[in-house]
Amino acid sequence: MADNTIAGLEARYGERWRWLAVATVVLGTMATVLSATVVNVALHDIMLEFGLRQGTVHWLATGFIASMTTTMLASAWLLDRFGVRKTLAIAMALFAVISVAGGFAQTPAQLISARVGQGAMAGLMQPMGMYLVFRIFPADRRGQAMGIYGMGVILAPALGPVLGGFLVDQFNWRYVMFAPAPVTLIGVLMAWRFLPVPVSRPARYAFDWPGLVMLGAIVGLTLDTLTRFQSFEGHELRLLVQALVDVLLLIIFVRRERTIKHPLVNLALLRQPVFLYATIGAMALGLALFGSTYLIPLFVQTTLGFSATEAGLLMLPAGVVLGVIFPLSGRLADKQSARSLVLFGIAMFALSAVLFASTGQFAGFGWLAFWAVLGRIGIGFMLPALSMGALNPLPPELMGAGSSSINFARQLGGALGVNVVALTIEFGEHQNGIPTLQAFESAWWLVAIFVALAAIPIWKMRV
Template sequence: MTDQSVEGLRARYGDRWRWLAVVTVVLGTMATVLSATVVNVALHDIMVEFGIGQGQVHWLATGFIAAMTTTMLASAWLLDRFGVRITLSAAMAMFTLISLFGGFAPTPETLIAARIGQGAMAGLMQPMGMYLVFRIFPADQRGQAMGIYGMGVILAPALGPVLGGFLVDQFHWRWVMFAPAPVTLLGVWMALRFLPTPRARPVHYPFDLAGMVLLGSAIALTLETLNRMQNWSGETARVAIQVAVVIGLVVGFVIRERRVKHPLIRLALLRQPVFLYATIGAMALGLALFGSTYLIPLFVQTALGFSATEAGLLMLPAGIVLGMVFPVAGRLADRKSARGLVLFGMVMFAGSAILFATTGALVGFFWLALWAVLGRIGIGFMLPALSTGALNPLPPEQLGAGSSTVNFARQLGGALGVNVVALTIEFGEHQQGLPTFSAFASAWWLVAVFVALAAVPVWKMRA
């Protein structure tokens, strides 16, 4: 029988097996993050084909994000129970089947169900990469490895609109669902071949299902409430009731997590100042990444008249530059202060958001692409440093919980950021039913302010 332990893999492939393992988890990460963003350019065609409105179609994005954000926290239990090899390969296999099912969906209800299923599997896959890097790489190489892994996290949203626009314009919206399947199928083969099985696992403990139900319900209802607030007229009472229910769910979740022996979120980790500050920074990173990925295509298509393909191509230079920056930022994270690198990234991104906020109608493609590049450089410096800053101080037995918490915070920031940005645009100035430059400027200023405020706790991180 093939020895799939760390020692066996190192004996078979040498030290390069670590990088083969990183590539394996990058495939899963890219496929899942790509799926989270690529569907945005297909929403119009889906609405037309099924004859549905915004109130229903938004669940293709919101349902994915809510499921993904919630199931991320199950990854720590699955890692302890089954190990990274079985967990990741099974999640990739399920993601592949669900993607194919969604591509052939005959009704909007089945398509939404497929998107929720994709999100659930994506949430299980995303924390695996960070966990694996911090388990198999020594401390002085983790930043470099996170730089490579982080390319999957960051490049996918940058390239998603390009791929989505091409598939929708040249083929059919259903190809947006089919596209990730070959990648995750390859990932299943690589996971079974290159990922290790643990020699020993913790004593089995029960999964905090009640905690997940409470948290998942709170996240889904929060996103639904933010979406409903876009049409405030006549919804005041319902929104108020939903807000009260969300508060009750969150309070119930916190009470349970403080009492249960094996909680979904180990709140004790958040009592460590460096981990807490890095987690807040991760939320800001999620808001910056997903908020800008949502804003840029919508802005140039609505306000400047770009096509879906042109809007996607606008992000391509940013993706290429980010691919060059990430390995450099990862190496720096091994040698320099995490606090300094994150603050530099925040300044760069906030500057990019301000430039977009002050954009006029006559701005050219080149300048828009340049401002997107500046923002992605900032994001590129933030991710590896936040990961090393948060997880390096943790003992090995806490890495699973720590990585799932940091990933959860980043995804939650992205989920809330996209909805708050959409709400800001909706409340902004409109002409002939479309948001004006002023509405988009308000959204960009909001993103810049959020990132700037997150610099305060990041400043408190120790070098």
């Protein structure tokens, strides 16, 4: 039997075992983030096949992100109980099974359920990469490692629409669901081979199941309440009751998490100003990443007449540029102020959104691709710096909780961002049931403003 202790892996693979471990979690991260975004270019076809509107079809994106947002907070407990090797391998195997099942869905409810299941497994997998990097690399090499790991987080949304567009046009939308399964199955084998077993485990403690259920209810109810605003008239009482229940659940959740010994969310971390500001920045990053990735393909397909393949290819230059920029930004995060890097990223992304909002209808393919590049450069500068700024001051025993919290904030921002973007489009002007250019412009302006406002707390970061 292979020795998968750190000493055993070093003896077998030498110094490169750390990079093999990073490659393993990158593979899992790319598969999950790819799945979060690759469906966006298929939304148009899915809407036509099932006769859906924005108010329903957005749940294919929002449901995935919402379930991922909730379950990722269980990763700290799973890491303590089972270790990164076993947890990641099992989550990737289940992800593959659910993906195949989703490809055979016959109703919208089945397809949305599969997307929620994918998101649940993705939530368990995503924090593993950041946790692993901060545990196996010394402090002066974490930025470089985060730059490589972050390529999975950032390149997948950029390249996902390219793959999705090809699959939709050459086959059909169902292959968008099938696509991640082979990748995650390879990841299972790599995890068993290259990831270390824990040297020691903390004493067993109970998992905060009530907290997880309450948090899932809070996230789901919040998103559902926002969605129902599209049919506000005549449903005012129901919306008011839902909002009050949501607030009550949030109050109960916060009080519980502050008093139990092993909380689902370590709220004490938010008492550290740098971590709090980084958390707000992570929410803005999620909104920028997932909101724009949802918006760009739908925008160019609906208003500019692009095919699914053309919509995907529009994102390809952004992916290529990110392949160069992201490792560079990771190295810069080792040496430069996290605040300055994040502020630069916010400015670049806000500029990209403003360009899409103000002149998108007049631009050709090349200019649209360039604006997408600007936005992705901004996101590429934000992610490593936010992670470094938030986690570097933490002691090793809080790395798992800190990593989960930052990932949770990013995904929550993404879930809310996609929901608000879809709602803005639905409220906008329509012709024959199709959103007009003005509806998309409003959504772009909203994204630009939300991300720009994040510069206020980021300015207060002193790292």
